[in-house]
Amino acid sequence: MKALEKQRNILDFTLSSLGRRKGKNIALVMVYTFVIFLLASVLFFTHSLKKEAALILQDAPAMTVQRLVAGRQDMIPMHYIDSIRQIKGVQSVVPRLWGYYYDALSGANYTLMVNADLNDRAGEIIIGNGVSWRSAPGKRNNQGLQKNDIIPFKTYDGTVLGLKVKGLLPFASELVTADLILVSETDFRKIFAIANDQATDLVLQVRNAKELPTIAAKITQIHPDTRPILRQEILRTYDAVFDWRGGVILMVLAGVFFAFIILAWDKATGLSAEEKREIGILKAIGWETSDILLMKFWEGAAVSLMAFFMGIFLAYLHVFLASSILFAPVLKGWSVLYPHFRLTPYINAYQIATLFFLTVIPYTVATIVPSWRSATIDPDSVMRM
């Protein structure tokens, strides 16, 4: 209880001390908060994106088989299905039809994909949100495409095929479906001129995930022109892409970070003559060196904790409520279609702790060290001031 009273008394003095150098301390807290805000925004954003992608991909097939001709992806013959299905452990093999389509009207690339639900509804499509906005530049009231609107597609021979929008894909999956258009098999083959005995790739379900590498090896043995891709590999690629983008942002921010280090170092290491005088007075009136260090510790901790929590809070608002307006163009999307979506907040405690140990702790230590040097001077120096 006594120790608590002492801490309270010293903390009390520290807080009124901070109030005395208001301008200097407010400037420092602002710069500090800004740095934490930038770092935390990047961390929150990349982490949430990865989590989001992983959640969406969890329903993706365990394995996809493509055909490569001279190193380039080509259509896969349907008869491969039978031989692959024979492999022990394979539960199902389903052919997929999909491809990229450049729309000259909107200047964007769309991903067209055949959906079995539309197979008996030729002439209808379901579109992602990005497509909805991009394909409707002339629409009144600034609305995107709605149900029953028609999108014209230019087929392989130059004729135009108008397809009617029958629905929009759910907003929640926008990260990977922004540029997606679901079409019927008939329409897809019409647009891309793909023969009936060919598919874009095959997707496999297997009974035991541990057998995936063995099954993949067997497929390449039977069909040397194929390339099996595992879900894990796609996830790894996403992780790498988002990490790389996060890294690019952090590199850009490195300058800000170093500027802050210099500022903090200067503030923390250089005690002003006034501060030295105060330390002398405190020692003379009976404060121990440890009491002065405790005071300086509280001072550093108060500044850095305040900045840390404010920075984290602002970063949270920025990423999860304001859709990361500051650096979304670099971190999201890679085409003309930027997904518009609000991330579900995922916060990684490990990342917060790392940020804490890289900012709050060094700053607090940097505040204590110069005070320690001053606090060890003889108290009688104050008699000669």
Place this chain on the structure above:
Amino acid sequence: MIHLQDIRKVFNAGKPNEFVAIEGVNLAIDSHGAIALKGPSGSGKTTLLSILGCMARPTSGRITLQEREITSLPERFLTEIRRETFGFIFQQFNLIKGITVLENVMLPAYPNAENHASLKKRAMDLLDLLNIGGKALAKVEWLSGGEAQRTAIARALINNPTIIIADEPTAHLDTHLSAEFMEIMRQLKQEGKTILLASHDPIVYESKVIDRIVEMRDGKVVSAGGGP
């Protein structure tokens, strides 16, 4: 109460600018009295006062405080003695700017871990006693010379010390305020406190409050005599 035995204090020892501030001082100070250290500038009054108040260690010699040898005590214990036994009033008052009169007075008691509310009450009582209770929440830089002096006295008294040490307390005060200061010292002496003053101001050493004058010159005690 305090015994100094063959005290010598050298600054910058072994360096070209070596300076002997005090040489061979022997002095015995009894409790419940007022003693003035008198002498010109550079005679060693402040250095001797620092040594008496456990603020500085002598280069050689022995100091005993209430029969306890304190010369070789570690810094931590010296700080504790300084906090509990002595109350200091400095020449420039050395108040901490930017905080209130009340906070300045409470400062020396913070390391004692006293309950904040009761400490605040004691500080307020002291300020009332010294007639500056009304200025408790004012910042110290707004104070007049007399008010700053009373704040410094209240700060020196907060830990209820047995010995008050004041170095040239009237150096920045006019005659009226100097007389007022000596009156406060008289009251404190009456309460049983020991007063140690260093001054070359006649208002101090010719005051009736002073029981004994120790005269110094060139770092030596030239007269450790009795009253004025």
